[in-house]
Amino acid sequence: MLKKALLSLVASTSLLGTAAWADNEAKLAPLLGAGLTLGGDKVATMVYTNGNESSVTAGGLLDLRAGLDYRFANSPVSIQAAIGYHVANASARNGNVTFSRFPIELLAHYHVTDSWKIGGGARQSTGTKLSSSGVASNVGDYKFDSSVAVVVEGEYLFTPKFGLKVRYVNEEYEVKNLPGADKIDGSHVGVIAVYYFK
Template identity: 25%
Template sequence: MIFNKFGLVALLSSGLALSSVSHAEADISGILGGGLAFGGETLVDDIRFTDGSSGDVKTGEGFWLDFGFRAGFEGWALKNTIGYKSGGVFASNGDATFSRMPLTVVASLDNNGHLFGAGFTYELNPELELDLPGLYGTAEFENALGLVLEYENNHDTWAWGVRYTHIEYDYDATGETFDGNNIGAFFNWYF
């Protein structure tokens, strides 16, 4: 828990540090983005549908939407975003989802529009929500701090990339820890 609080302070401090940089030194732009991730440990498995198919809810899977800002410097960039990430199983008579709000900071080296970055994500309010026939309820997990590695191919006003996230989610009610490691593809629009 102390490490998570320290991580949150570090994430917020990196954003505050940018406020002291003048616009002459940094090219500041807004970000609107999203992506799709795969991986993680199974939280709920073998959810059966009426057509005979089945699905699972995993800690790393899902889509995300985020917004924030990027400060571009000579040869490197710093990106700060906050977003919403959710994945699960969706059916006409109910769904099972794992959702959270990632606060992410990534510093990247810029090699002619190819950005190689590393940073942190602090995922707020991770929650498993079940609303299925005969199975419903909510399980709230502890906020989680994770490591992010990413490659971004930048084309000035838009970019695509891939991201690896190394993270674990703690569920205090049972003392269990779930592996949330995942890899995702993303698209960003810079304005």
């Protein structure tokens, strides 16, 4: 009796899980996202006149993005393509240091439920540079090449239009035209809020 009840419960749960996506039509939705990231090697430090310091890291700090999300019909799978602006900055009235890049991402997700999805994919950062100005200009200006990074993430959808991603990115940078230079670790964790225009 107990065995039959357990089998019945498992079957019902499986059917409910299938029903969550079985009737879905294919959907294409533009998206906008913004979040914060932490991690990576320190690439520059600004020292203020009062002795305080502010560091710029290769994995920080502000991540802005726009893209498209496509949900396959009758499937728990979706794909997502996005381009972003990822920047870390230390500034004062008389100078600043900025590490910036434009990452392009292609991701795939598996929708575990209507609210949860997990996935990952690849990321390539373009236009990566360290720039400085004013009293911080001694830091210099550098351009970087980046490795193809691996992205792993999970996302919780509070509504069909609004989600929150938690992610890890494994990424490296290398100064352009500087053979033998040490690679810079840009790996980071991040939390990103995403709005889907559905």
